[in-house]
Amino acid sequence: MDELPDVAPRLRELRRRRGLTLEAAARRAGLSPAHLSRLETGNRQPSLPMLLALARIYGTTVAELLGEVPAERDAITRGGRMGPAEADGWTYRQAGGRGRAMQALRVRVAPGAQGDLVRVHPGEEWLYVLEGRLRLGLGDSVYELEPGDSAHFDSLTPHRIAALTQDGAELLFVHTLLQSPDPHAHPHA
Incomplete structure (x- = not known):
C-alpha cells in the first residue's frame, strides 16, 4: 500500500501557525496528545477522517495538508465564494x-x-x-x-x-x- 506524502512537518507547522498547543489541537480533533505528536513526527500515518478533522481545525484543506499546490493561483478572491x-x-x-x-x-x-x-x-x-x-x-x-x-x-x-x-x-x-x-x-x- 502506498504511503501518504510526508504530512508530519505540515501538521506541526499549521498547528503552530494557528497558535494551538499540542493538547488543544488534539482535544479538538478527538485525539490524544500522544497520538497527534506521533502524527507530527511521522511515526504514524493519519487516516482520511483524521486529515479532514485536522484540516478543518487548522483552516486549510486536505489537499494543502498533502502538499498539493494548485497549478495556477487566482489573484482575485470573490467575497461570496469563500465560506466562513x-x-x-x-x-x-x-x-x-x-x-x-x-x-x-x-x-x-x-x-x-x-x-x-x-x-x-x-x-x-x-x-x-x-x-x-x-x-x-x-x-x-x-x-x-x-x-x-x-x-x-x-x-x-x-x-x-x-x-x-x-x-x-x-x-x-x-x-x-x-x-x-x-x-x-x-x-x-
Whole structure:
C-alpha cells in the first residue's frame, strides 16, 4: 500500500501557525496528545477522517495538508465564494489567495473568545479594526484599538487579541510566515 506524502512537518507547522498547543489541537480533533505528536513526527500515518478533522481545525484543506499546490493561483478572491470557518469564537473568511507566504483574512472576534491565549510564532502580523473595539496585548503592553486603528508587529512578540465590545469586533488580518528583517543587524565584512 502506498504511503501518504510526508504530512508530519505540515501538521506541526499549521498547528503552530494557528497558535494551538499540542493538547488543544488534539482535544479538538478527538485525539490524544500522544497520538497527534506521533502524527507530527511521522511515526504514524493519519487516516482520511483524521486529515479532514485536522484540516478543518487548522483552516486549510486536505489537499494543502498533502502538499498539493494548485497549478495556477487566482489573484482575485470573490467575497461570496469563500465560506466562513469558525474556531473558538473567531470566524474567519479568506480575503486573499491560499497557499501563499502572506495570508489575508477577515476575522470576527466574539467577546470573551481566546482573549487569554498568548500566541508566539515566526512571521509578521498586521491588523485593521473594521468595527467594534479590540484589546491587543503585545509583550508587556496593552492597547485598545477602535475602528480605523491598525497594528503591525513581529509575531515573535507574545500577543493576545480580544474583543472589548458586546457584539465582538471585526478586523482585516494579514500574517506572513517570514520574520521581519532585523533593522539592527550588522553584516560582517
